[in-house]
Each structure stands twice: as C-alpha cells, then as structure tokens.
Amino acid sequence: MLEERNRLARELHDSIVQSLYTMTLFAEAGVRNADHGDTVKGTQYMERIGETSQQVLKEMRLLVFELRPLALEQEGIVGALSQRLDDVERRAGVEARLIFDEPISLPSRMEEELYRVAQEALNNSLKHAAATHLSIRIATNDGLVEINVEDDGVGFDTDLVNQSGGMGLRNIKERMERLGGSFTIISSISSPGEGTKLRVRAPISDPQTTGEPAHP
Ligand SMILES: Nc1ncnc2c1ncn2[C@@H]1O[C@H](COP(=O)(O)OP(=O)(O)OP(=O)(O)O)[C@@H](O)[C@H]1O
Ligand SMILES: [Mg+2]
Incomplete structure (x- = not known):
C-alpha cells in the first residue's frame, strides 16, 4: 500500500506537476507577447494552455480512479x-x-x-x-x-x-x-x-x- 502511494506520488509529480509548470511558462509567454501587441502569438500560447490543462484533467481523473480505496x-x-x-x-x-x-x-x-x-x-x-x-x-x-x-x-x-x-x-x-x-x-x-x-x-x-x- 505504501509502495502504491509512493508510485502515485511520483506519477503525480512527473506528469501533473510538469504540465502545470509548463502552463505557467505558457502563461508568462502569453502575457509577454500580449504586452508587446503580438496577439497572434499570445493566442497561440493561450491555446497551448488550454491543451495542456485538458491533458492534466485526463491524468487527474485516472489518478483519482487509481486512488479508489x-x-x-x-x-x-x-x-x-x-x-x-x-x-x-x-x-x-x-x-x-x-x-x-x-x-x-x-x-x-x-x-x-x-x-x-x-x-x-x-x-x-x-x-x-x-x-x-x-x-x-x-x-x-x-x-x-x-x-x-x-x-x-x-x-x-x-x-x-x-x-x-x-x-x-x-x-x-x-x-x-x-x-x-x-x-x-x-x-x-x-x-x-x-x-x-x-x-x-x-x-x-x-x-x-x-x-x-x-x-x-
Ligand atoms: N453526526 C453529527 N453529529 C453532530 N454534529 C454534526 C454531525 N454531522 C455534522 N455535524 C455538525 O455539522 C457541521 C458541518 O459538518 P461538515 O461535515 O460540513 O463540516 P466539518 O465536519 O466541520 O468539516 P469537514 O467535513 O470539512 O472536515 C459540523 O461542524 C458539526 O457541527
Ligand atoms: Mg465533516
């Protein structure tokens, strides 16, 4: 059970924390581009944030399912x-x-x-x-x-x-x-x-x- 918990904690870290970190980078890049008036690039970053968060959602659902007692x-x-x-x-x-x-x-x-x-x-x-x-x-x-x-x-x-x-x-x-x-x-x-x-x-x-x- 402990081993299982450790594995889930690792997975959580590897996939979801990484994705969230990537999203903060996309968000910063998006803001920078918008500040410089580059709305095309800004929009692209927004789209990537959307895609990444969809991915995180999927991974979270799987993990939650695995955590079923x-x-x-x-x-x-x-x-x-x-x-x-x-x-x-x-x-x-x-x-x-x-x-x-x-x-x-x-x-x-x-x-x-x-x-x-x-x-x-x-x-x-x-x-x-x-x-x-x-x-x-x-x-x-x-x-x-x-x-x-x-x-x-x-x-x-x-x-x-x-x-x-x-x-x-x-x-x-x-x-x-x-x-x-x-x-x-x-x-x-x-x-x-x-x-x-x-x-x-x-x-x-x-x-x-x-x-x-x-x-x-
Ligand atoms: N079986 C019970 N016997 C006595 N009081 C209860 C009982 N169930 C709930 N309560 C009262 O209702 C309140 C609200 O319950 P609720 O489960 O929403 O919050 P909590 O237990 O205080 O906090 P949490 O569930 O977020 O840890 C409780 O603080 C308690 O005062
Ligand atoms: Mg309660």
Whole structure:
C-alpha cells in the first residue's frame, strides 16, 4: 500500500506537476507577447494552455480512479464499509452496525460516490457526535439505492450549519446531485440521544451509460 502511494506520488509529480509548470511558462509567454501587441502569438500560447490543462484533467481523473480505496474495488461498498467500521468506529469504542438485506450491486462510479458520502457521514459522527451507537443501513429497492447513517450523539442545529464552514455536508450534497439523488439530514440539539439521521437516495444508473465520463 505504501509502495502504491509512493508510485502515485511520483506519477503525480512527473506528469501533473510538469504540465502545470509548463502552463505557467505558457502563461508568462502569453502575457509577454500580449504586452508587446503580438496577439497572434499570445493566442497561440493561450491555446497551448488550454491543451495542456485538458491533458492534466485526463491524468487527474485516472489518478483519482487509481486512488479508489482498495477495499471498495475488491469487496464492493458493503465490504468496504464493513472494513471501515472494523478499522475505525469499533476501535474508537463505538458500537457500530451495518445492515443490509441482499447483495448490493451498483455501477462502480456510483458505488464510489456513495462510499465517499457514507465515509463523510461516519467521519462526522466520529468527530462531532460523541455517539456510543451508530448504524448504517444500505438497501436497494425499485431501482433506488438508499443509505441511512444514524448515530445517538449530541446532534446539531441544521439551520446553523451553513455558517460553520465545513466542506463535508456540502460535498455530500454535491455528490448526491451528481447522482440525480437526494440528501436529507435530521438532527436536533434539544433532544439529546436522538442524535443525527442522514439519508441519501439515488436512482441506480445504467452502468453502460454512466461508466465513463461523458467528456474526455
Ligand atoms: N453526526 C453529527 N453529529 C453532530 N454534529 C454534526 C454531525 N454531522 C455534522 N455535524 C455538525 O455539522 C457541521 C458541518 O459538518 P461538515 O461535515 O460540513 O463540516 P466539518 O465536519 O466541520 O468539516 P469537514 O467535513 O470539512 O472536515 C459540523 O461542524 C458539526 O457541527
Ligand atoms: Mg465533516
């Protein structure tokens, strides 16, 4: 795993850092030419910046795909979540349950988004809730997948959360929008022990049409 990380770090450095550096040079050259009134050359540099950034985008996507958690790749979302609960929650003394009633089969990109959503919900419970019990329920029904993450912690005021400046819930919202799904969170500070209930739901997409990004 460490070796894999080192390889990715090297690749990141070799390809992407190089390309970004090249882009700064193109940008400087472009500005110089524009300053001297040579708009033709200036435009050419702009085009090269565009091409190079397209290249960087492609490389980033590949790397991000490679960084998919190994457990997710090998065991699917249920296996990966189960491993996470073993590795993190139970070690922290939280009584954690994973509930699912049939094998869950999802397109891999969807699986990854949902795994990240569940991971953030778990991180939040661990960081903020001081919960003693936690459950994740994952179910598919009528072409929908639904994940519920519930804790019995201190809860929070959902009306005030936008001012807290955290990225986690915003990311969950964005991921669910990308999946054409929904995200709700119910929590209250006035009923201790009720904790927080997070629910996400999304239509299970056809892997044939969503397996690859639509743009290069
Ligand atoms: N399960 C939870 N129990 C108690 N409070 C929560 C829970 N989930 C979220 N919160 C509250 O909502 C806030 C916003 O959560 P969010 O994940 O967006 O940000 P964060 O966790 O503070 O930071 P980040 O996710 O960027 O590391 C948290 O700071 C916390 O106050
Ligand atoms: Mg968070």
